Amino acid sequence: MATEVMAQAEESRTNYLTNGHTVKSWLLTLDHKRIGLLYLFSISIFFAIGGIYAALIRLELITPQGDLMTAETYNRVFTMHGVMMIFFFLIPSIPATLGNFLLPLMLGTKDVAFPRLNLLSWYVFMVGAILMLITIMSGGVDTGWTFYPPYSSIYSNSQVTLAGVSIFITGFSSILTGLNFMVTIHTMRAPGLTWFRLPLFVWAHYATSLIQVLGTPVVAITVLALAFERTLQIGIFDPKLGGDPVLFQHMFWFYSHPAVYIMIIPSMGVISELIANMTRKKVFGYHFVAFSSLAIAVFGFLVWGHHMFTSSQSMYAGMVFSLITYAVAIPSAIKTFNWTATIFKGSVSYDTPMIYALAFIGLFTIGGMTGLFLAALGLDVHLHDTYFVVAHFHYVMVGGAIIGYLGGLHFWWPKMTGRMYPEVWGRISAAIVFLGFNLTFFPQFIVGYLGMPRRYHAYVPEYQVWHILSTAGASLLAIGFIMPVVYLAWSLKYGEKAGDNPWMAAGLEWETSSPPPTENFTYQPVINHDAYEFENVKEIKEAAAKEAALQTA
Amino acid sequence: MSLFSFQIPFMPEQASKFALEVDLFYIALWLITIGVTIGIVIAIFVFMVKYKRRHNGEIPDQIEGHMMLEILWSVIPFIICIGIFAWGAKIYYQMYSEPKESLEIFVTGKQWMWRAQHPDGQREINTLHVPVGRRVKLTMTSEDVLHAYFIPAFRTKTDVVPGRYTTTWFEATKPGTYHIFCAEYCGTQHSGMIGTVTAMEPGEYQAWLGGGTNEPPAIVGERLFSSLACNTCHTADGKGRGPKLTELYGKQVKLNNGSSVTFDDTYIRESILDPAAKVVENYQVIMPSFRGQISEEQIGQVIAYLKSIGPKDGDAAAKPAATAAAKPAAAKPAPAATK
Ligand SMILES: [Cu+2]
Ligand SMILES: [Cu+2]
Numbered sequence: 001m002a003t004e005v006m007a008q009a010e011e012s013r014t015n016y017l018t019n020g021h022t023v024k025s026w027l028l029t030l031d032h033k034r035i036g037l038l039y040l041f042s043i044s045i046f047f048a049i050g051g052i053y054a055a056l057i058r059l060e061l062i063t064p065q066g067d068l069m070t071a072e073t074y075n076r077v078f079t080m081h082g083v084m085m086i087f088f089f090l091i092p093s094i095p096a097t098l099g100n101f102l103l104p105l106m107l108g109t110k111d112v113a114f115p116r117l118n119l120l121s122w123y124v125f126m127v128g129a130i131l132m133l134i135t136i137m138s139g140g141v142d143t144g145w146t147f148y149p150p151y152s153s154i155y156s157n158s159q160v161t162l163a164g165v166s167i168f169i170t171g172f173s174s175i176l177t178g179l180n181f182m183v184t185i186h187t188m189r190a191p192g193l194t195w196f197r198l199p200l201f202v203w204a205h206y207a208t209s210l211i212q213v214l215g216t217p218v219v220a221i222t223v224l225a226l227a228f229e230r231t232l233q234i235g236i237f238d239p240k241l242g243g244d245p246v247l248f249q250h251m252f253w254f255y256s257h258p259a260v261y262i263m264i265i266p267s268m269g270v271i272s273e274l275i276a277n278m279t280r281k282k283v284f285g286y287h288f289v290a291f292s293s294l295a296i297a298v299f300g301f302l303v304w305g306h307h308m309f310t311s312s313q314s315m316y317a318g319m320v321f322s323l324i325t326y327a328v329a330i331p332s333a334i335k336t337f338n339w340t341a342t343i344f345k346g347s348v349s350y351d352t353p354m355i356y357a358l359a360f361i362g363l364f365t366i367g368g369m370t371g372l373f374l375a376a377l378g379l380d381v382h383l384h385d386t387y388f389v390v391a392h393f394h395y396v397m398v399g400g401a402i403i404g405y406l407g408g409l410h411f412w413w414p415k416m417t418g419r420m421y422p423e424v425w426g427r428i429s430a431a432i433v434f435l436g437f438n439l440t441f442f443p444q445f446i447v448g449y450l451g452m453p454r455r456y457h458a459y460v461p462e463y464q465v466w467h468i469l470s471t472a473g474a475s476l477l478a479i480g481f482i483m484p485v486v487y488l489a490w491s492l493k494y495g496e497k498a499g500d501n502p503w504m505a506a507g508l509e510w511e512t513s514s515p516p517p518t519e520n521f522t523y524q525p526v527i528n529h530d531a532y533e534f535e536n537v538k539e540i541k542e543a544a545a546k547e548a549a550l551q552t553a
Numbered sequence: 554m555s556l557f558s559f560q561i562p563f564m565p566e567q568a569s570k571f572a573l574e575v576d577l578f579y580i581a582l583w584l585i586t587i588g589v590t591i592g593i594v595i596a597i598f599v600f601m602v603k604y605k606r607r608h609n610g611e612i613p614d615q616i617e618g619h620m621m622l623e624i625l626w627s628v629i630p631f632i633i634c635i636g637i638f639a640w641g642a643k644i645y646y647q648m649y650s651e652p653k654e655s656l657e658i659f660v661t662g663k664q665w666m667w668r669a670q671h672p673d674g675q676r677e678i679n680t681l682h683v684p685v686g687r688r689v690k691l692t693m694t695s696e697d698v699l700h701a702y703f704i705p706a707f708r709t710k711t712d713v714v715p716g717r718y719t720t721t722w723f724e725a726t727k728p729g730t731y732h733i734f735c736a737e738y739c740g741t742q743h744s745g746m747i748g749t750v751t752a753m754e755p756g757e758y759q760a761w762l763g764g765g766t767n768e769p770p771a772i773v774g775e776r777l778f779s780s781l782a783c784n785t786c787h788t789a790d791g792k793g794r795g796p797k798l799t800e801l802y803g804k805q806v807k808l809n810n811g812s813s814v815t816f817d818d819t820y821i822r823e824s825i826l827d828p829a830a831k832v833v834e835n836y837q838v839i840m841p842s843f844r845g846q847i848s849e850e851q852i853g854q855v856i857a858y859l860k861s862i863g864p865k866d867g868d869a870a871a872k873p874a875a876t877a878a879a880k881p882a883a884a885k886p887a888p889a890a891t892k
Contacts, residue, residue, distance in 0.1 A: 071741050144738045150715060151698040151740055155664070239716025240844075245699060246714065279604070280611070285618035310701060311712045312719045315649045319642050326634035330627055337626040340593055341619075343600040347611040350601075358597055365593055369586040376637055378571075378644020379578055382708040385701060385736040449579065451565050451705025453736045456744035460732060462562075504609070534612045544610025 015418070015515040030115035031518055036101035037416070038122050039092060044485070046088035046129065049136075053081035055478065058440075058471040066458040074457040075142040076158065082145030083163065087170055088129055090401055091259065094266035095212075096125075096177055098408050099205050101416060103181060105509035105516060106199050108190025108525035113183040121176035128170030135162045144455060146256075149237035149248050153229040161230055164223040171216045174262075178212030181205050190508070192527035199507055199531045200276075200289055204269025207293035211258045211265075211300065219255035222248065246311055253304035261300045263397060264364075265293050267404025268335055271360050274407050275339050277505035278354035279346030280540070282532040285338040292331035299328040309380045318377055325375040332368050336361060351503075352426030356407025359434045363399025367392060370445065385455075388448025391441045399437055406433070406484065413488065414502045418515045419495030425487045433480035439473025504539040506532050568727040568752060569707035574644055576708075582637065648709065652722045655688035659770065659853040662693065662700035662713040665742035667733060668850060672857070674767035679748030681733060683725055684758035690722040692818060696849045699737045704750055706731035713737070718818050725752035774858025777851055781843065795840060796833045802863025807834040821856050 016033045019025070026034060056077050060068040069077070100118065104111050112118050135141060141163045143152040152160050185206050189198070226248070228234045235241025237248045276283045283289055305313060305321030339361055348354065370392040374380050383389060414420050447466035452459055459467075501510040512521050534540055567573055604613070658681070659670045669691075670676050683689045693702055695715040702721060703710040706729075711721035735746035753761060778784055786795035796806075805813045806820075809832045814820050823830055825847060828840035847855075 066744070071744065075738075075741060075743070142741070146738075148699055148738070151738070155698050155740060245716070280606075280613055282615050282617060284616060285623050288618070288623050309645070310710050312714050312717060315646065318645065318649075322641060323638055326631075326638050329634060330631050333630045334623070334627055336593065337622075338618075340596050340600075341616075341622070343597060343604065345613055345616065346600070346604050347606045347613045348601055348604045349606050358601075361597065362590070362594060365590050366586065369582075369589060372586075372634065372637055373579070373582050376578065376582070376641030378641045378648060379575060379582070380641070381645065381648055381710050382575055382705070384710060385703070385738075446563055449564060450562065451703070451732060451734065453703065453734045453744075455738040456734075458744045460747075534615075540610055540612060542610075543608075544612075547608055547610045 014517065015513065016518045017418075017515050019518045028119075030111070030119055032100050032104050032112050032115065032118060033416075033516065033518075033520075035118050035122055036097050036099075039096040039100060039125070042122075042126065042129065043089050043092055043097065046084050050081055050084035050089055051478065051481065053077050053084065054474065057081060058474040060457065061459075061467045062464075062471050064459050064461045064464050071457040072142065075144075075455070076140035078455060079141045079144050080136055083132065083141065083167075085397075086145055086259070086263075087167055088132065090263040090397060091174055092125065092177075093263070093401065093405050094270060094408065095181070095205060095208055095262075096122075098270065098405070098412060099181065099208075099266060100177075102412065102509055103184060103202065103205060104188070105415075105512065105520055106202055106507060107184065107188050108193060108508050108521065108527065109184070109188040110519050110521075112180050113188055114180050117176055117180055121173040121180070124176065125170055125173035128166045128168075128173065131162060131166035131169065135159045135166060138162070146252060147223070147226060147248075148252075149226060149229065149243075149245055150240070153226055153236075154238050154240070161227050164227045164230075167223050168220050168227075171220045174212045175216045178209035178216075181209040182213065185209075190525045190527055196287070196290070197527055197530050198290075200272035200283055200286070200293075201266075201269040203290040204265045204272070204293045207297040208262055208265045208269075210294075210297050211262050215255045215258040215262075215301070218251060219259070222251040222255070225251075246308070246313065249308050249311055250304065253307045254301070257304045257307065258297070258300045260393075260396065261296055263401040264404075265296060267360070267401045267408075268293065270404045270408035270411075271339060271357050272335075273507070274353045274357040274411055275342050276532045277411070277503055277507070278349045278351065278357065279343050280504075280506075280534045281342050281346040282530070283338065284341035284344075285334075286531070288334050289338050292334045295331040296328060299324065299331075303328055306375055306380075309377055310384050322375050322377050326372070329368065329372060329375070332364075336365060336368070349503075350427075351423060352421075352430050353407050353411035353503075355427055355430040355434075356403055356410065359430065360400060360403045360407065363395055363403060363434075363437065367395030367399050370395065383448060385453055386448035387444040387452045387454055390454050391444035391448060394441045394444075398441070403433070403437075406430070409484075409488075411503065412509075413491070414498030415509055415514050415516070417492055417495070418498055419491045420498050420502060421484075421491045421495060422487050425483060429480050429483035429487075432476060432483065436473050436476030436478075436480050440470050440477050441473070443467075443469040443473075501537070501539045504537055504543065506534050506537050510537075565705040566727070566729065566731065567706070568725055568729060568731055569704075569709070570724045570726055571644070571648060571708045572706065572726075578640055578644065581640075585633065585637075648721075651720075652688040652690055655690040655722060656684070657690050657692060658683075659850075659857070660691045660693040660702065660713070661696055661849045661853070662702070662735070662739075662746075663696040664698065664740055665735070665746040667702070667735075667746070667748050670770050670850065670853060671762060672769060672771075673762050674769040674772075675762050675764075676767055679733070681748070681750040682758060682761050683750060683752055684755040685725045685728055685752045686755065688722055688724045690720055692718050692720050692853075694718050694822075694849050694853075698739045700735045700739050700746065701737035703734045703736035704731060705734070707750075710736055718822065725750075728752050728754055728757075770854040770857035771861040772858075774851075774854035774856070774861075777847075777855055778858055781847065783855075786840070794837070796836055798859055799862045800864050802860045804864065808832060809834045809836070818856050821859060822852050825852055825855065 016031055138159050141160055142158040143156050225236045229236045235243040237243040237245050272283050303325045305317055306325045309318045410426055443466040447463050452463045498514050500514050508525055661668045667679050669681050693713045695713045700713040701710055702713055707723040709721050709723050711719050730749050730751045733748040733750050786793045787798045789799050791797035801816045804816055806816050807813050814831055826844045829838045832838055
């Protein structure tokens with residue numbers, strides 16, 4: 001009886017979702033939560049496009065001959081796969097969706113520091129994305145996502161300039177988001193919420209924003225210089241025009257190595273939240289985990305030359321870059337060990353977000369450890385530009401970044417929508433993603449060491465068995481990715497009502513209602529304790545009281 | 554391929570001196586990786602089972618952290634990493650240091666083929682014939698975009714960059730035929746830019762060299778040197794309008810800006826294409842650029858000629874006589890092919 005009345009009261013209360021139903025109320029919204037959902041919707045589409053390209057790649061590679069499509073088409077397909085996935089899915093993925101949605105909630109504030117800038121960044125992103133879709137429709141690009149000149153500047157007859165302009169514009173959206181987050185974290189924390197009381201998700205986003213703001217301008221300049229060389233024949237990179245092709249590689253990787261951390265650090269932030277809340281334990285070594293994000297962000301700027309060990313850069317430069325790369329591996333190791341230690345003596349839940357978190361630890365360990373192979377100078381000479389590299393960065397980007405994103409999406413789904421996803425399906429799909437992923441990418445380590453170069457449309461027959469395994473895994477992986485789309489969409493209408501704190505999690509975002517009201521909190525939160533203090537969680541206390549009552553009864 | 558072709562290989566054939574070293578390193582890294590991963594996975598499984606949530610109101614005892622553990626799991630991985638770094642750097646140092654006494658082959662990459670020119674004049678496309686048991690150094694450049702010369706069986710790879718020379722070297726240990734792949738994406742037929750390297754016993758290699766009717770690059774270079782009229786200024790008596798180039802290869806040259814530069818492949822190439830870039834002291838910038846009139850392969854031949862008239866150290870280098878026909882020069886035995 002009482003619960004029914006409460007449910008009705010909840011129903012009638014307006015939340016950020018019911019506050020305006022028109023298209024205009026979405027497209028002109030300044031609410032960070034709605035902007036997060038706008039991003040979520042957009043990047044899901046771009047992920048699907050990138051995924052279709054991935055499927056085409058895997059289908060082509062079933063046989064050694066290039067028989068499904070021409071070499072020219074294949075080159076465009078793998079390029080667009082990389083471009084869509086990196087610039088339009090992975091880089092915005094967690095910060096622009098979960099970050100946008102959660103940061104003000106976690107800080108106990110109404111919105112980000114610059115709500116209008118936040119909306120602008122989505123529009124800038126969409127302009128860049130639409131330009132990229134136009135690029136695709138006018139033939140696409142065949143240079144690889146790395147755009148190495150002089151091929152990209154002089155020789156390629158695909159839409160390089162248009163793609164460059166698109167990436168240039170999209171970069172600004174990333175800069176604006178980073179800037180907004182940094183200012184928000186600095187100035188908008190609720191009373192009592194000191195830096196070392198912040199959830200680790202916030203620390204991760206602070207580190208990520210730093211990279212976005214400092215790194216993205218460099219890639220913007222680089223693609224602009226490329227466009228100038230291509231359209232105006234200004235010699236910057238092509239030796240025939242008096243330029244230096246290796247200069248481009250330096251500039252490109254100065255951003256693109258740290259960009260790897262733009263993709264992975266937010267995911268690490270998510271994992272810290274998931275493990276703490278799913279085990280009801282404070283994250284082991286909070287300060288180490290927090291500062292390791294910053295260390296990765298800062299040192300990540302000093303390792304770009306590890307992409308150029310065979311590029312004719314000097315041997316001693318190679319040694320310096322190799323050494324610093326090993327130094328930057330340590331903060332990642334520290335995080336992994338701390339997460340594992342957090343589970344120790346915890347109260348471990350087996351729900352979907354935890355399964356994703358554990359999958360992350362396993363896959364990211366392999367991804368990170370194989371990075372040690374590639375940072376090893378004498379071994380990288382053989383491995384560079386082979387499928388070993390492809391396998392390695394998919395372990396980090398998919399096994400790390402995307403797994404973290406999916407785990408976070410499941411964990412905060414009830415907060416975002418007010419509904420639970422079906423738990424059984426969540427667990428099944430997480431298991432399928434894990435198996436499919438390993439079957440897709442583990443064989444690529446082997447075929448890479450055997451010598452299979454990346455970006456090959458056709459290959460020598462002795463590699464076929466590994467490609468067949470990989471394609472089989474990719475089919476499974478596709479199922480694992482499609483399932484959440486279906487059941488999450490289903491849950492919007494039919495999912496069980498979530499309640500404010502279905503996980504009994506600690507964290508300010510769980511103290512407000514699900515979905516939260518437009519202004520996030522109906523009161524001003526004041527914080528007087530650290531993050532992850534589970535004895536403060538009302539729902540756990542109630543459950544404990546109920547259990548005690550049952551026992552005495 | 555081996556007789557046991559049903560056996561699934563995890564490594565390419567080991568056909569060079571580097572191969573075994575690289576493989577041992579690779580296996581060691583997998584052992585570390587598997588060890589660490591299994592350790593973490595076991596820990597997770599044990600914790601999962603042992604600390605499964607038993608009731609809904611459960612709050613476990615909190616652990617803030619542990620300073621000693623943090624130090625241990627930072628310092629131990631760091632030490633292991635330094636070890637890996639040193640091991641990798643050692644192999645890299647060998648791979649990218651100039652080999653002593655080697656057979657030098659000139660390679661040009663071009664969309665989408667590999668051309669190789671042997672010092673004795675043999676030329677080949679998309680194949681490379683090398684003797685086993687002898688260091689072979691490839692000096693490479695590209696006529697268009699970036700490529701990379703990758704021989705998995707030798708564990709060597711180096712980018713081939715337009716506008717500059719890069720080098721790679723190896724010593725084949727096992728006769729056989731192995732793949733050459735272009736590893737740096739270079740456009741439409743990138744995956745077709747492949748070929749084979751054939752490692753042969755030194756005797757067979759000599760026989761193979763004698764099989765063609767090609768002239769040594771130094772001879773062709775000498776002809777180019779006069780047909781492009783280089784010799785009208787760069788006279789042998791040193792009184793021409795350009796500096797004398799005999800006895801010069803490998804020596805230091807003073808420039809008009811006070812600095813100096815080694816008269817090597819890179820400087821020669823640059824001076825042919827961009828004569829004004831580094832002008833020799835006391836000379837004027839009167840030389841025209843030969844950009845567009847001379848191919849990368851021809852530049853390599855001019856370099857071979859200038860090298861052949863360079864300073865002779867001890868053993869007489871194969872200096873072709875001006876009137877020498879192709880055959881006798883090609884038949885001249887290469888420097889002792891002992892290990
Ligand atoms: Cu990198
Ligand atoms: Cu190539």
